[in-house]
Structures are given as C-alpha cells and as structure tokens.
Amino acid sequence: MNIVIVGAGLGGLGAALALKSAAPLHNVLVLESAPQLAEIGAGLQLTPNATRLLLRWGLGDRLEKVAASPEILTILPYKGDKVLGRRNGFGKEMVCKYGSPFWDMHRADLQLAMFERAQELGVRFRFGATVTEYDFEGSKVSLSNGDEVSGDLIIAADGLWSRARTQFLRNNDSPLPTGDLAYRIVLHTNIIEDEVLREFVSKPRVHLWVGPDCHAIYYPLRNNTMINIVLLVPDDLPENVAKAPGDIGQMRELFRDWDPLLQRLLALVPQVQKWRLMNNTEMDSWCNETGTIAFLGDACHPMLPYMAQGANSAVEDAAVLGTLIAKARDKSDLPALLRIYQHLRKPRSWEMVKGSLRQRDVNHLRDGLEQQQRDKILLEQLDTPLPGYPFYW
Numbered sequence: 001m002n003i004v005i006v007g008a009g010l011g012g013l014g015a016a017l018a019l020k021s022a023a024p025l026h027n028v029l030v031l032e033s034a035p036q037l038a039e040i041g042a043g044l045q046l047t048p049n050a051t052r053l054l055l056r057w058g059l060g061d062r063l064e065k066v067a068a069s070p071e072i073l074t075i076l077p078y079k080g081d082k083v084l085g086r087r088n089g090f091g092k093e094m095v096c097k098y099g100s101p102f103w104d105m106h107r108a109d110l111q112l113a114m115f116e117r118a119q120e121l122g123v124r125f126r127f128g129a130t131v132t133e134y135d136f137e138g139s140k141v142s143l144s145n146g147d148e149v150s151g152d153l154i155i156a157a158d159g160l161w162s163r164a165r166t167q168f169l170r171n172n173d174s175p176l177p178t179g180d181l182a183y184r185i186v187l188h189t190n191i192i193e194d195e196v197l198r199e200f201v202s203k204p205r206v207h208l209w210v211g212p213d214c215h216a217i218y219y220p221l222r223n224n225t226m227i228n229i230v231l232l233v234p235d236d237l238p239e240n241v242a243k244a245p246g247d248i249g250q251m252r253e254l255f256r257d258w259d260p261l262l263q264r265l266l267a268l269v270p271q272v273q274k275w276r277l278m279n280n281t282e283m284d285s286w287c288n289e290t291g292t293i294a295f296l297g298d299a300c301h302p303m304l305p306y307m308a309q310g311a312n313s314a315v316e317d318a319a320v321l322g323t324l325i326a327k328a329r330d331k332s333d334l335p336a337l338l339r340i341y342q343h344l345r346k347p348r349s350w351e352m353v354k355g356s357l358r359q360r361d362v363n364h365l366r367d368g369l370e371q372q373q374r375d376k377i378l379l380e381q382l383d384t385p386l387p388g389y390p391f392y393w
C-alpha cells in the first residue's frame, strides 16, 4: 500500500518507523511543511512506554549517545526547604520496573535520530511540502505548490494546529488556551561557575518544584552537558499570540520567593521564550468510515505537558497504528483496522489529557489546607508511594 503521513514531528516520524518496521513492503511518504529538520524546541522527558518502542525500531545506538539518564528524582515545595518526594537510583528503578529506560533528551536530537533511521528503512520525505487541502474520500491531499499526492491511507500527524482536523470536523475552531504558559530554557553546563550550582548539575537529576499557581522542572540533556528548565505559570500572553520572547526580569520576579537554588539557575538565563499551552476538545472519531484517514498525536489529543506524555503518547499511537496496518491484506481491511486503532488508543490518550489537567491542580496548590494535605501524603509515602500517590510518575 501507499501511505502518506502529513507531518515529520515525533508522531509522524514514529508512524513512519512503526509502519516500515512492521511492514517493509509498504511505500511510506512523509510530507513536511518545514524546509528542513531544524534545531527547534527544547528538552523532552521520554518515559519507558515510548523508549521501549524507540529501541524496538532500532534507535538504541543513536539515542544512547545523546540521552541523559537521571539518577535522582526529587519533588520539593517551592521554597525548597524540604524534600516531599525522592527516588534515589531513579534510572535503575525505571529499567527494573518497566524494562526500558527513562531518558531526557533534546527534541532536535530525537527528531534527527528518528529521521535518519526512517530513511534507512526506506521512508521517503518531502520537505517544504505544505498540505493545504484534504480530499478524505478521494484519499489525496493538495500542496501549496499545486501538486496533488494520493495514497491508500493518509495519516494526519500535523500537530496542535492541524489543518486536517479543521477540515475533518468542518469547523474553524482553534486550539483552546489552558490558562498556562511555559518559559522554556536550555543552558550549557559549561557556563556555570557558581560552585553550588556546579555541584547540583554534576548529578543527572529531575528536580520538580511545586508552588502556588506555578511549578518548575529541571532535567539534564545530552549526557548532562546541557540542562533544561521549564517554568509553568499563568498565561499572560495577548490573545492570538501563541509564542513570544519572554521578559527575563518578569520571569525572575515570578519566582522571587522560590528556592534560592532555582533563582541562581534563573540568574544564568540570557533570553527566554514564552509558549502558550493549549489543548482541544475531544474528537468523536479519529478516522473516517472508508478508512482513508487516521489522526495521531497532538492533531487529535494535545495535552498539558504535566505528565510529560504528549510526545510519548504520540509514539504509542504510532506503534499501534503501524502494527495494525501491517496486518492489512489490502486496503479493504483498513476501515476495520482503523476502528480497532481508535478503540485501543482514544480512551487511553483522553485519560492522559484529563490526567495532565488534574496534575496541574496538584502541582499548583496555593498555601493552605489542601496543600498541607498533599504534602502530608507525600511525606508519609516518601519511601514507598502507594496507589493514588499525588504525582503520576
């Protein structure tokens, strides 16, 4: 079969890898509007549900070179004056429990590794190819340069601002603001001179501070030669602006009362971007009756990054879709297989969307009774988290 994937993000690349790994004889073409894969974005936390798939697709050697494996996970209140949660040997514990590593990684490194592996497997790519129109029943797409591309199946992996979704639902609804935005920071560790900070960054760790209406997360990248910090705060971007340069002074002011260690890290930041965090309403269906279109990733279930599952779940979607399509004898099997795909994936990803929203409530409690109750549970379960523990992972 001929399969056309729209979007070379982590979901689209995952679908290409899953398809070619499970069914090497299918022709897979990826259409990507960007002129090339550029070094964009910042860090990503990859959980074992996704790393086991990436390893299965033959990315182990490439990713081990660029991943960072945190050894310690710590949860602190915003003032940093006590430890609410701690897993020493975090990386080893992940592998023991789930059979696959927890990795922190630069998004650009992951995307490049997936792209190279997909090319090795025979996936074809067209960059600078923007899809402007979908003909779902005709199973073809039109590009901005006037070309038409057809396939037995179109996979819409075109992200949060999915044109496919808008056309499929026949509405012009934009993604919905969640009320939060993210400051995303990436720093090289070799610029750090402060002895306290040098000691702190010397161990690969995930460090989470939770506080009133905001939280901050720190993790390592590229074998601990870089660090990634994300600050999640109430959204103050003007309407219709999704991303803008952030004001460093304003950013530091927001965290003025927080852990002095976090403030020392923020003092190193030369510039920063603010990203509005969006999600969307649930789609009734992720595929059509005739089996010519399927959605995956942010195109159908964008979520807050508070469980770090947006990309991980897009990779899960890709694996399930690829495995199912490999079972098709010909395209007449596609409608039934896509229904199975939707049945397997939609409830789980919606649980992740809702879980990420719930995690915001837990992370952002203001000082008071609820926050004290949360902290009490955390401290009681410091050594052994029990079912219902307030932090999902």
Ligand SMILES: Cc1cc2nc3c(=O)[nH]c(=O)nc-3n(C[C@H](O)[C@H](O)[C@H](O)COP(=O)(O)OP(=O)(O)OC[C@H]3O[C@@H](n4cnc5c(N)ncnc54)[C@H](O)[C@@H]3O)c2cc1C
Binding pocket: 006, 007, 008, 009, 010, 011, 012, 031, 032, 033, 034, 043, 044, 045, 046, 129, 130, 131, 132, 157, 158, 159, 160, 161, 162, 163, 182, 184, 230, 275, 277, 296, 297, 298, 299, 303, 305, 308, 309, 310, 311, 312, 313, 314
């Ligand atoms: C601050 C922040 C932190 C995050 N942290 C994590 C994390 O730690 N772990 C995690 O799992 N997730 C995280 N996420 C979420 C994650 O980034 C996304 O869920 C993930 O990138 C979605 O992948 P995707 O392939 O579905 O979409 P995208 O990555 O958006 O890819 C879509 C692709 O489609 C292309 N495209 C769009 N329209 C067209 C068109 N018309 N024609 C051709 N091509 C088109 C785009 O150029 C793009 O390359 C985070 C998100 C944010 C904002």
